[in-house]
Amino acid sequence: FLLPEPGWVLGAKSDAAARRCREADLAVILDTAEVPRIGRVKALIRDLAKVVIDHHPPGKRPIEGLVLSEPAACATGELVYELIDRAGGPWNAVIARALYIAILTDTGGFRFTxxxxxxxxxxxxLAELGASPEALHRAAYGRFHxxxxxxxxxxLATLTVHRNGRVAWMTVPADAYGRLGATIEDLEGFVDVPRAIEGVEVAALFRTTSDGRIKVSLRSLPPVDVNRIAVELGGGGHLRAAAAVVKGPLEAAIAKVVARVEEGLLD
Amino acid sequence: FLLPEPGWVLGAKSDAAARRCREADLAVILDTAEVPRIGRVKALIRDLAKVVIDHHPPGKRPIEGLVLSEPAACATGELVYELIDRAGGPWNAVIARALYIAILTDTGGFRFTxxxxxxxxxxxxLAELGASPEALHRAAYGRFHxxxxxxxxxxLATLTVHRNGRVAWMTVPADAYGRLGATIEDLEGFVDVPRAIEGVEVAALFRTTSDGRIKVSLRSLPPVDVNRIAVELGGGGHLRAAAAVVKGPLEAAIAKVVARVEEGLLD
Incomplete structure (x- = not known):
């Protein structure tokens, strides 16, 4: 989510990005502290002093510089809010909007733990400082193709609730991208469908990747830990939201994942 | 939404409700101030002193008693919160949960104006006082059949985006209730689908009522006023969310409503 000011975004390959970095005194890296996550930007900011602000757990290849890391923050936007607030501002509506959308999207619309x-x-x-909850919710979740x-x-035609009612899944037709012109972004929130069915504790969404393997996204309700299941399948993620890529064909992948999930429910 | 303590709910016809009302000293009426909206309850509380707490605009047939009315409150729960807070409590997690869900649902999950x-x-x-945002969001929006x-x-098979891209609608198959065992509650949020399409300013959901007429629910983005359109069609509601019941058949109803909406967009 790079809302609400898309005009600020520069591609890492662009001349404009290179020029900005040459003219800058300081690089501020937000929402990751990891070298592998910043890609081409690494070279662009090589000679700049760096400040890193992040709420993810520290990883293995940290960016060097001054690091403000707080995994208890709901979003990196919360940390930026604190910094500006403790400095006594200055505040304006653009900053308020940017931080509101950071918090809105990182909490899934104020619904995650x-x-x-x-x-x-x-x-x-932030709403008091000029962020409109209605307009920003619409910007983040109300503009789909x-x-x-x-x-x-x-x-939805593939929605399956497993016989015990505790596991449900959907699949995305492998040819949908070509036929409908759909992209992976169009799938945002699809896994919420099986998750929202009464009684379901583990939800999954299966889709075929460009190399013919099967990506499965897993969601769970407390206390089920889908991260452990995803790790065993060669993936990972968070306690209640994780993913893995497994071998096809689709039917074999579903059978394998569902069997593993059922074991997880018995634990 | 009568969450999160369904055990508290008594049917207006039940003996238990009659007994409670006989034993009570005071009747507190929440979220409406209108006699026609309380139905059978009116007779049950006839001899009791009454307190009315509501955030709707005052109507024509007010319930008599001590009335606390504040249309600027986001939910009646906000008014109850203020009352308890100004009294210095007492607070507990059950009260915090009940008020949180009142605010959550009346703001559509913190997204309405x-x-x-x-x-x-x-x-x-309220979250500090024991309401869990995650669990309560799940209770309100995560338990569908x-x-x-x-x-x-x-x-979705009926989703239509009008040629100008500013109006979109869906219809619900007339036989779906019988065939799928569906109820009107199952339609909750359906009108959000056409509303969420990029460029759409007015969204509608059409369904056939039990007497063969057509109910249309309308939603709009600022600045479009669908209340005015609904009033002209014989219904009403709010500025951005209104509804009306019009004559069938379905195709004629759609044509009529869409024509009226297009005029509204030209205003």
């Missing part, structure tokens, strides 16, 4: 009292209190303050819903219709 | 700074600040305080999604699939 990182929606803390502090997170809601900061959102309140029509083909997203055509794809959803096809995926 | 009534999501004010005050609303978010109260949500923060599977048939909801079967119905959604059929409705």
């Amino acid at each position: 990182n929606t803390t009292p502090e997170c809601l209190r900061i959102a309140a303050r 029509r083909r997203r819903f055509e794809l959803l219709r096809e995926a | 009534n999501t004010t700074p005050e609303c978010l600040r109260i949500a923060a305080r 599977r048939r909801r999604f079967e119905l959604l699939r059929e409705a």
Whole structure:
């Protein structure tokens, strides 16, 4: 999510990005502290002093510089809020909007477990400072291409609730990208469908990758740990949201994953 | 939404409700101030002193008693929060959960225009007092029957974006209730589909009522006023969310409503 000011975004390959980096005194890296995650930007900011602000758990190949790391923050936007707030501002509506959308999207619209009292209190303050909750929710979640819903219709035709009612999944037709012009972005939130069915504890979305393997996204309700299941399948993620890529064909992948999930439910 | 303590709910016809009302000293009426909206309850509380707490605009047939009315409140839950807070409590997790869900659902998950700074600040305080944003979001929006999604699939097959791209609608198959065992509750949020399509300013959902007429739900983005359109069609509601019941058959109803909406867009 690079809302609400798309005009600020420069491609890492662009001349404009190279010029900006030459003219800059400082590089501020947000939302990751890891060298492998910044790609081409690494070379662009080689000679600049660096400040890293992130809320992810520290990884293996940290970016060197001054690091502000706080995994308890609901979003990197919360840390940026604190920095500006402790400096006494200055505040304006553009900053308020940017930080609101950071918090909104990192909490899934104030619904994930990182929606803390502090997170809601900061959102309140940002709304006071000029962020419009309605307009920003619409910007983040209310502007889909029509083909997203055509794809959803096809995926819904595959919705399966496992016989015990605790596991449900959907698949995305392998030819949908070509036929509908759909992209992976169009799949945003699809896994929420099987997750939202009453009684379901583990939800999965299966899609075929460009190299013919099967990507499975897993979601769970407390206390089920899908990260452990994903790790065993060669992937990983978070406790309640994880993913893995497994061998095809689709039917074999579903059978394998569902069997593993059922073991997880018995644990 | 009568979450999160369904055990508290008594049917207005039940003996238990009659007994409770006989034993009570006071009747507190929440979220409406209108006699026609309380149905059978009116007779049950006839001899009791009454307190009315509501955030809807005052109507024509008010319930008599002590009335606390504040249309600027995001939810009646905000008013109840203020009352308890100003009294200095007592607070417990059950009260915090009940008020949180009132605010959550009346703001559509913190996304409607009534999501004010005050609303978010109260949500923060309620989370501190024991309301879990994740669990309560799941309770309100994460427990659907599977048939909801079967119905959604059929409705998506009818998704139409009008040629100018500013109006979109879906219809619900007239026989879906019988065939899928679906209820009107299963349609919750369906109108968000056409509304979420990029460029759409007015979204509609059409469904056939039990008496063969056509109910249309309308949603708009600022600045379009669908209330005015709904009033002209014999219905009403709010500025951005309104509804009307019009004559069938379905195709004629769609043509009529879409023509009226197009005029509204030209205004």
